[in-house]
Amino acid sequence: MSSANELSDSDELSAFHRLRRGLARTRAGLGRGLRALVGEGALDEQMLEDLGDLLLSADTGVEASRSILEELERRGRGAASAGEVLQILEELLYRRLAACEQPLDVSTAAPFVILVVGVNGVGKTTTIGKLAMRFRAEGREVVLAAADTFRAAASEQLLRWGERSGASVISQGEGADAASVAHDALQSARARGADVLIVDTAGRQHTHHNLMEELAKIRRVIERLEPGAPHEVLLVVDAGNGQNVLSQLQRFGEAVGVTGMAMTKLDGTAKGGILLALAAHGAPPVRFIGVGEDPRDLRPFEARGFVTALLAEPEG
Amino acid sequence: MFDQLRDRLDTTFNALRGRGRLTEDNIRDAMREVRMALLEADVALPVAKAFIERVREAALGQEVLGNLNPGQAVVAIVHRELVSLMGEANETLALTARPPVVILLAGLQGAGKTTTAGKLGWFLRDRQRKQVLAASVDIYRPAAIDQLERVADTAGIDFFRAPGDDPVRMAGAALEEAKRRMHDVLILDTAGRLHVDEDMMAEIRALNAALQPTEVLFVVDSLTGQDAVNAAQAFHDALPLSGVILTKTDGDARGGAALSVRQVTGTPIKFLGTGEGIEALEPFHPERVASRLLGMGDVLTLVEEAERKLDRGKAKELEKKLRKGKQMDLTDLRDQLLQMNSMGGMAGLLSHLPGMDRLGAAAPSVDDRQTRSMLAIIDSMTPYERNNPEEIRGSRKRRIAAGSGTQVQDVNRLLKQFQQMRKMMKRMRKGGMAKLAQSLGRRGGGGPFG
Ligand SMILES: Nc1nc2c(ncn2[C@@H]2O[C@H](COP(=O)(O)OP(=O)(O)OP(=O)(O)O)[C@@H](O)[C@H]2O)c(=O)[nH]1
Ligand SMILES: Nc1nc2c(ncn2[C@@H]2O[C@H](COP(=O)(O)OP(=O)(O)OP(=O)(O)O)[C@@H](O)[C@H]2O)c(=O)[nH]1
Ligand SMILES: [Mg+2]
Ligand SMILES: [Mg+2]
Numbered sequence: 102m103s104s105a106n107e108l109s110d111s112d113e114l115s116a117f118h119r120l121r122r123g124l125a126r127t128r129a130g131l132g133r134g135l136r137a138l139v140g141e142g143a144l145d146e147q148m149l150e151d152l153g154d155l156l157l158s159a160d161t162g163v164e165a166s167r168s169i170l171e172e173l174e175r176r177g178r179g180a181a182s183a184g185e186v187l188q189i190l191e192e193l194l195y196r197r198l199a200a201c202e203q204p205l206d207v208s209t210a211a212p213f214v215i216l217v218v219g220v221n222g223v224g225k226t227t228t229i230g231k232l233a234m235r236f237r238a239e240g241r242e243v244v245l246a247a248a249d250t251f252r253a254a255a256s257e258q259l260l261r262w263g264e265r266s267g268a269s270v271i272s273q274g275e276g277a278d279a280a281s282v283a284h285d286a287l288q289s290a291r292a293r294g295a296d297v298l299i300v301d302t303a304g305r306q307h308t309h310h311n312l313m314e315e316l317a318k319i320r321r322v323i324e325r326l327e328p329g330a331p332h333e334v335l336l337v338v339d340a341g342n343g344q345n346v347l348s349q350l351q352r353f354g355e356a357v358g359v360t361g362m363a364m365t366k367l368d369g370t371a372k373g374g375i376l377l378a379l380a381a382h383g384a385p386p387v388r389f390i391g392v393g394e395d396p397r398d399l400r401p402f403e404a405r406g407f408v409t410a411l412l413a414e415p416e417g
Numbered sequence: 418m419f420d421q422l423r424d425r426l427d428t429t430f431n432a433l434r435g436r437g438r439l440t441e442d443n444i445r446d447a448m449r450e451v452r453m454a455l456l457e458a459d460v461a462l463p464v465a466k467a468f469i470e471r472v473r474e475a476a477l478g479q480e481v482l483g484n485l486n487p488g489q490a491v492v493a494i495v496h497r498e499l500v501s502l503m504g505e506a507n508e509t510l511a512l513t514a515r516p517p518v519v520i521l522l523a524g525l526q527g528a529g530k531t532t533t534a535g536k537l538g539w540f541l542r543d544r545q546r547k548q549v550l551a552a553s554v555d556i557y558r559p560a561a562i563d564q565l566e567r568v569a570d571t572a573g574i575d576f577f578r579a580p581g582d583d584p585v586r587m588a589g590a591a592l593e594e595a596k597r598r599m600h601d602v603l604i605l606d607t608a609g610r611l612h613v614d615e616d617m618m619a620e621i622r623a624l625n626a627a628l629q630p631t632e633v634l635f636v637v638d639s640l641t642g643q644d645a646v647n648a649a650q651a652f653h654d655a656l657p658l659s660g661v662i663l664t665k666t667d668g669d670a671r672g673g674a675a676l677s678v679r680q681v682t683g684t685p686i687k688f689l690g691t692g693e694g695i696e697a698l699e700p701f702h703p704e705r706v707a708s709r710l711l712g713m714g715d716v717l718t719l720v721e722e723a724e725r726k727l728d729r730g731k732a733k734e735l736e737k738k739l740r741k742g743k744q745m746d747l748t749d750l751r752d753q754l755l756q757m758n759s760m761g762g763m764a765g766l767l768s769h770l771p772g773m774d775r776l777g778a779a780a781p782s783v784d785d786r787q788t789r790s791m792l793a794i795i796d797s798m799t800p801y802e803r804n805n806p807e808e809i810r811g812s813r814k815r816r817i818a819a820g821s822g823t824q825v826q827d828v829n830r831l832l833k834q835f836q837q838m839r840k841m842m843k844r845m846r847k848g849g850m851a852k853l854a855q856s857l858g859r860r861g862g863g864g865p866f867g
Contacts, residue, residue: 158462160642163453221665221693222527222638230559251693253531253567254560261559275567306668339527343459343642348669369525369611375642394526394557 144177144186159374160343165381166374169193191412197377198404203386205333205361205401207236212244212290212298214323214330216283218316218353219337221304224365224391226255228337229299230262231391231399237266241296246286247272248279248319249303259301269293279303279315280322287326300331307352320357334360335388338375340367346375347382354385365391368398373407422672425454430492444476447491459673461646464502464680472498502676503703508660508685512541514631517550517595517603521628523621523656524636525648526609529664529690531561533636534606535568536690536698542574547601549574552591554584554624555608565606571695575600584608584620585627592628605630612651622655632659634687637678639663639670646681653682663701664690675706745839747803751795793821794831806832 149170156166172193173186180186207213215232219225229245236243245268247256256272263270271286283300290298302319305312323330336359338346353359367373367390376387387402429450448469455465475494512518520537522530534551541547551569555561562578569576577594579587588605595603607624610617625633633656637645652658661678666689679686686701795803797820802809809817809832818825 154462157456158643160459160644163457220640220668222529224527252564253571254564257560257563258558306665308667308669339638339640341525341642341644341648342638342640343644343671343673344457345459345640345642345668345670366526366611369613369644369648 144174144180149174156374156377160340160378161374162344162347162378162381165378168381169197169377187412191408194377194412195404195408197380198407201376201380201384201387202402202404203361203388205386205388207241207297207332210329210332212287212295212327212330213332214287214290214327215297215299215333215335216302216320216323216331216357217300217335217337218302218357218359219304220306220339220342220349223304223337223339223342224363225249225304225337226258226262226301227394228335228363228365228389228391228399229259229301230266231396232299232389233262233266233268234396235399236297237268242293243268244286244290244293244295244298245270246283246298246300248282248286248300250275250277250279250282251303255301255303269295280319283319284322284326287323287330291327307349307356313352313356316353317356333388334358335363336361336385337363337365340364340373340375340390341369343375344378347378350379350382350384359385361386361388363387363389363391363399364402368392376407422454422458425457426451426495429454441477444473444491448473451495455673455676458671458676459642459645461643461673461677461681464646464677467680468498468502468676499676499706500703503679503706504685506704507700507702508687509700510541510632510687511659512545512547512602512631516599516601517592518601518632519592519595519628519630520602520604520632520634521607521625521630521656522605522634522636522662523607523652524609525611525638525641528609528636528638529662530609530636531555531564531568531606532693533662533664533688533690533698534565534604535572535574535695537688538569538574538602538604539572539695540698541602542572548599549602549604550577550591550595550598550600551575551604551606552577552579552587552594553606554579554587554591555606556582556584556587557608561606561608568695574604585623588624588628612648612655618651618655625656633657634660634662635678635682635684636662636664637674639666639672639674639689640668641674643673645674645677649678649681653684658682658684660684660687662686662688662690666690667692667697747795747798747806747835748800750835750838751792751803790821790823790827791831794818794823794828797821806835 152173153166153170156169157163161169173190176193177186177189180189207215217225217229226249233243233245243266245259245263247259247270249255249259250273253275256270256274260270260272262268269289271282271289273282273285279302286300287298289295300319300323302316303312305316307313320331320334334357336350336353338349342349350359350362362379362385364376364387379387389399390402390407392398392400429447451472452465452469455468456462460468472491472494475498476491510520522534522537524530531553534553538549538551541549549572551565551572551574553562553565555565566576566578575598577591579590579594581587581590584607591605592603605624605628607621608617610621612618635649635652635656635658637649641648649661661682661684663675663678663686666675675686686703689699689701691697691699794817797817798809802813802817809828814825814828818828821828
């Protein structure tokens with residue numbers, strides 16, 4: 102298995118390109134459409150309607166789309182050129198997304214405990230694997246807790262990521278009590294003087310009350326053992342999930358108090374609009390975005406880079 | 418699934434009900450609302466647009482339903498279009514080919530393919546007594562093959578770990594194994610893949626070419642948003658899809674994917690995934706989903722179908738009775754039972770009765786074997802008893818049971834079911850469909866559509 106060095110080579114150089122490549126689909130759908138439309142000239146009724154359709158079909162949602170159009174109409178009416186309208190649009194999108202930008206700083210506690218939650222199949226375990234690679238590359242000691250004791254072969258999946266990243270994995274096997282795994286892992290992380298503990302949990306539909314209650318219990322066990330922990334409750338969402346993401350945020354928020362989000366599979370979808378919908382709803386910071394399956398494709402979310410990559414001229 | 422969309426549509430149609438008749442103006446207003454409701458439910462924009470256009474045209478050309486109020490008329494049209502959008506009837510798997518019948522599962526990452534492979538295996542083994550072999554060619558996701566092995570074990574089906582790391586070769590080996598061990602069905606689980614990943618799409622095409630599967634099923638997460646159409650389109654272009662399985666319908670998905678995917682692929686949704694357990698798989702019934710979506714069993718559909726398929730006179734009588742709010746009697750039930758076979762059996766009939774689908778456990782459940790004994794019971798009654806079911810007590814019950822070769826409990830069950838149906842009819846008369854839907858509505862729950 103390869104080592105954490107996988108992450109380091111010429112990483113910063115290629116950061117923007119990875120993002121651009123990952124967002125190619127989003128750009129083709131939303132970015133290029135916006136660009137093409139705005140490039141047509143003066144803002145008129147038809148253009149606004151087409152823009153509205155574009156935003157809607159990018160998962161921006163009715164509410165956020167409406168508010169963006171209203172602002173664009175208000176501020177763009179006097180614009181002299183298409184370039185100017187585009188600039189106004191870029192600035193407007195940036196300001197909205199910037200509200201969601203706040204990187205995760207794991208150096209404020211040791212072990213810094215991250216509880217990872219989300220609905221089924223969004224990419225929690227994979228994101229944890231990628232995060233472990235990242236933290237290991239930064240020279241941190243990482244412990245992973247296999248508290249998904251429900252899904253078939255969930256701990257095996259996490260173990261592979263442990264091997265790959267050099268993080269230790271604490272597991273008790275299928276059917277064990279999830280809270281007890283979290284408890285063990287936290288004790289072990291403290292004993293080893295680890296820097297970061299990441300707790301993987303089983304995916305669950307937020308409509309199942311007993312499963313949400315189980316999650317709350319994991320949180321309580323961690324809290325009791327380590328006051329101040331978990332330092333981050335990271336909700337992982339799938340960028341392809343459309344408006345349902347808002348309801349996921351609300352229900353997981355109620356159950357365990359979400360403090361940050363990771364949005365995966367932005368490479369797979371033509372739609373980046375759900376980020377705008379989240380911003381409009383005052384969501385907690387988006388810490389990371391996943392734009393591919395390679396560990397380097399998990400990136401801290403930066404609003405400026407995102408909007409620039411989104412509206413960038415198509416390559417070639 | 419679908420709760421939110423249902424509420425929105427309800428509000429829209431309620432507003433229309435107050436109006437005198439259908440005009441271009443009120444249709445346009447209503448359609449704007451329906452469009453918003455669809456988009457908020459994550460129905461893909463092109464699908465929503467085309468849908469609205471069809472409903473608008475149908476509504477404008479609407480004269481037949483002239484005596485209905487605008488709300489009812491639009492509901493009827495929307496219902497019809499929803500059904501045609503989702504496919505007319507439930508379609509099952511084609512398993513009659515020469516064994517081993519190959520089922521190939523494909524879809525985006527995390528959609529639920531591996532879990533569904535297990536559920537399908539369980540379904541085929543348990544319900545259809547098939548010998549099933551499961552194999553995976555997911556060489557990418559860590560522990561993916563271990564996962565399928567566990568799931569197959571839970572399902573009680575056989576599992577084969579194909580050697581090597583070339584998916585097409587592995588699939589070939591699995592097929593050989595299924596032939597050798599004389600399995601009826603081979604379920605092949607594949608890695609999740611993006612529809613825009615050319616290498617991976619080429620791989621799944623090669624798998625399809627090598628295996629020539631009878632069923633190629635697109636597994637899609639019901640939570641998918643606007644992008645569902647693009648993914649579905651790409652998989653449809655790459656593979657000869659024979660059906661769709663919609664997963665995670667136990668969550669609060671707004672249902673847009675369900676409405677979009679079938680439209681784009683032109684292939685039927687065959688199953689719904691309704692939970693993480695091995696048994697959480699249900700055949701998909703478009704008609705029922707459409708009715709639930711509109712928050713009511715649809716009397717209009719009942720009447721329409723009755724007119725089309727049944728004795729026109731009898732149907733008119735029933736319709737008149739329903740409209741006047743006259744009580745239904747056992748003779749009506751007998752007429753219905755007699756003509757039922759042409760309407761898709763008892764289940765089909767009951768699903769049209771307002772509120773039946775939302776009664777949950779209280780709903781009369783009747784299978785077609787029971788139909789015959791129900792008829793026998795009614796036939797053993799006197800005309801007086803048929804008109805006055807409440808008069809049927811102890812000694813009459815015993816006589817009827819003896820005459821029909823059934824037990825007193827059977828007579829009791831029939832009477833109870835009949836009372837429930839009658840109560841439904843009465844509620845409908847008092848409050849109209851909207852009130853009925855409300856009174857039955859948001860209560861109960863359970864099942865994928867809450
Ligand atoms: N294309 C793409 N795929 C991803 C990304 N993140 C995760 N995946 C894939 O999504 C699938 C599901 O990922 P998991 O990490 O197992 O998801 P999970 O949330 O842990 O799933 P459960 O534990 O079953 O709820 C895997 O096939 C991952 O490779 C991403 O950013 N882009
Ligand atoms: N609640 C619920 N969860 C489901 C359903 N179907 C699958 N899941 C869950 O969704 C997650 C992903 O399922 P998998 O079967 O691993 O998905 P997959 O498509 O094989 O994923 P990849 O192989 O990574 O592409 C798991 O947590 C499953 O338990 C369903 O109908 N309801
Ligand atoms: Mg997981
Ligand atoms: Mg899988």
